[in-house]
Amino acid sequence: MATSARPLAVVTGASSGIGYELARCCAQHGYDLLIAADEGEIEDAAKTLRDLGVNVDAVEADLATTQGVDNLYAALGGRYVNALLANAGRGLGKGFLDQDFEEARRVLDTNITGTIYLIQKIGRDMRARGQGKILITGSIAGFMPGTFQAVYNGTKAFLDSFSFALRNELKDTGVTVTCLMPGATETEFFERADMLDTKVGQSEKADPADVAKLGFEAMINGDGEVIAGWGNKLRAAFASILPASVTAEQHRKMAEPGSANT
Ligand SMILES: NC(=O)c1ccc[n+]([C@@H]2O[C@H](COP(=O)([O-])OP(=O)(O)OC[C@H]3O[C@@H](n4cnc5c(N)ncnc54)[C@H](OP(=O)(O)O)[C@@H]3O)[C@@H](O)[C@H]2O)c1
Numbered sequence: 001m002a003t004s005a006r007p008l009a010v011v012t013g014a015s016s017g018i019g020y021e022l023a024r025c026c027a028q029h030g031y032d033l034l035i036a037a038d039e040g041e042i043e044d045a046a047k048t049l050r051d052l053g054v055n056v057d058a059v060e061a062d063l064a065t066t067q068g069v070d071n072l073y074a075a076l077g078g079r080y081v082n083a084l085l086a087n088a089g090r091g092l093g094k095g096f097l098d099q100d101f102e103e104a105r106r107v108l109d110t111n112i113t114g115t116i117y118l119i120q121k122i123g124r125d126m127r128a129r130g131q132g133k134i135l136i137t138g139s140i141a142g143f144m145p146g147t148f149q150a151v152y153n154g155t156k157a158f159l160d161s162f163s164f165a166l167r168n169e170l171k172d173t174g175v176t177v178t179c180l181m182p183g184a185t186e187t188e189f190f191e192r193a194d195m196l197d198t199k200v201g202q203s204e205k206a207d208p209a210d211v212a213k214l215g216f217e218a219m220i221n222g223d224g225e226v227i228a229g230w231g232n233k234l235r236a237a238f239a240s241i242l243p244a245s246v247t248a249e250q251h252r253k254m255a256e257p258g259s260a261n262t
Contacts, residue, residue, distance in 0.1 A: 004055055006032045010081050012063055013088030015041040017187030018137060021212030022085045027052040036072045038062050063088050064109035069117045080129060084122045086115050087137040091152040091193030094257055104151045111155035130174040135219040136163045138179045140232050143239035144247035148255040167224055176222035180215035183232035200254040
């Protein structure tokens with residue numbers, strides 16, 4: 001573990017997609033990095049990020065488990081965290097009754113339990129020091145019932161809500177909480193969620209580098225939220241006024257298995 005005078009950012013889910021790009025933003029802005037993901041690719045990400053001239057430590061840990069989160073926290077070795085980017089997450093397509101329950105539980109444990117456990121551990125240190133920035137990757141999915149992705153959208157509704165509540169609890173402490181709410185983004189997410197046969201899986205999506213840049217800037221500014229892209233801002237606005245039965249039906253059209261071919 002190398003130490004330096006640079007600020008330190010912890011980025012979870014940094015082996016690919018939005019998390020990798022968030023880590024890149026942090027490195028480009030002079031943060032040393034502690035990055036984490038569940039599989040060995042996190043070491044490849046660390047090698048590439050080191051080319052940006054900062055110290056990068058990588059931890060392979062299953063952040064769906066308290067042990068995995070404890071391992072990541074232990075890897076800090078007492079270093080103070082200036083920015084926590086709690087981004088690791090996973091989706092799961094198909095109808096709820098057709099999902100494997102262990103896979104559904106893994107979505108809950110990764111997106112909710114592991115995420116808030118890590119935020120509590122590092123957030124306590126930040127509050128004690130009176131300084132820190134937390135970015136949570138929520139989603140505009142949190143605004144609408146996720147037909148054929150019901151558990152996932154529920155986890156994002158939780159995170160969107162949790163983020164605003166924690167932000168308010170921490171006002172006047174020097175710790176800010178920002179919620180990044182992307183819409184569909186071109187990452188490994190849809191393949192991992194077994195949703196490549198869906199309309200949303202095959203649709204044109206946002207560039208994860210653009211999404212991450214918006215999230216990073218919002219975190220630095222201490223904003224409460226950022227919705228990535230005008231189309232998604234509109235979708236979020238409509239979702240807040242349309243009945244849930246209507247948005248649930250809209251979600252069906254995007255996420256129903258086989259909808260890519262209709
Ligand atoms: N793509 C979208 O359309 C979209 C839209 C809105 C929000 N989001 C959110 O954006 C975040 C990043 O997703 P992405 O789109 O960038 O997908 P991605 O490319 O699949 O990246 C997900 C990252 O999370 C890590 N991860 C998943 N489960 C983990 C676990 N149990 N423990 C540790 N790391 C774990 C993955 O690492 P491993 O490979 O090692 O598991 C990977 O680094 C997620 O929270 C997702 O919900 C995505």
